[in-house]
Amino acid sequence: DAKTTQPPSMDCAEGRAANLPCNHSTISGNEYVYWYRQIHSQGPQYIIHGLKNNETNEMASLIITEDRKSSTLILPHATLRDTAVYYCIVSPYSSASKIIFGSGTRLSIRP
Amino acid sequence: NAGVTQTPKFQVLKTGQSMTLQCAQDMNHNSMYWYRQDPGMGLRLIYYSASEGTTDKGEVPNGYNVSRLNKREFSLRLESAAPSQTSVYFCASSDRGGMNTEAFFGQGTRLTVV
Numbered sequence: 001d002a003k004t005t006q007p008p009s010m011d012c013a014e015g016r017a018a019n020l021p022c023n024h025s026t027i028s029g030n031e032y033v034y035w036y037r038q039i040h041s042q043g044p045q046y047i048i049h050g051l052k053n054n055e056t057n058e059m060a061s062l063i064i065t066e067d068r069k070s071s072t073l074i075l076p077h078a079t080l081r082d083t084a085v086y087y088c089i090v091s092p093y094s095s096a097s098k099i100i101f102g103s104g105t106r107l108s109i110r111p
Numbered sequence: 112n113a114g115v116t117q118t119p120k121f122q123v124l125k126t127g128q129s130m131t132l133q134c135a136q137d138m139n140h141n142s143m144y145w146y147r148q149d150p151g152m153g154l155r156l157i158y159y160s161a162s163e164g165t166t167d168k169g170e171v172p173n174g175y176n177v178s179r180l181n182k183r184e185f186s187l188r189l190e191s192a193a194p195s196q197t198s199v200y201f202c203a204s205s206d207r208g209g210m211n212t213e214a215f216f217g218q219g220t221r222l223t224v225v
Binding site: 032041042046085087100102 | 115144146152153154155156159161167169170199201203205212213214215216217218219
């Protein structure tokens with residue numbers, strides 16, 4: 001499985017856009033980019049995923065570079081409830097594949 | 112629709128005791144996973160099951176056994192608990208390869224081994 005690299009921590013002002021980067025330089029052609037977050041000690045929560053096109057849903061936007069070696073998760077208007085650890089994962093679209101978490105980015109939203 | 116249910120939520124064991132952590136999902140998912148999370152750390156995969164009747168080792172399988180009892184249930188067993196197994200255990204399920212690839216997680220089992 002491809003590995004990902006994320007900054008250990010970031011902060012963002014409430015109401016501003018939070019941009020969380022992820023490097024996945026060894027990603028394979030059949031691997032998707034997934035983002036999850038974990039609020040406090042709860043179970044992780046799915047946010048968004050993509051293959052090569054940019055994606056947007058009600059929670060966030062995902063921007064994947066053309067060479068697919070990096071991506072950015074964008075929370076357009078961060079709130080205090082977005083304080084969490086954010087995990088970027090690359091994994092094949094297959095029932096036989098593992099889901100391996102890295103160390104993630106701890107995002108703090110300041111009032 | 113309960114999603115992923117883990118039992119128990121909390122457990123204290125003495126060193127050498129055994130126990131089974133239970134996990135059940137009601138979403139008809141094929142794949143199920145067990146993770147552990149130590150304080151201040153990310154999740155590490157213990158075992159996973161791509162489909163009913165199959166199980167595979169993850170990153171940290173030593174000291175654990177699993178059983179995919181049926182499509183709904185995936186249990187994790189500690190045969191002889193050690194203090195190093197003190198952790199929060201998360202179960203997850205997904206329908207990878209199907210329409211919905213996201214994984215759903217339970218609320219965790221907080222295990223302390225003394």
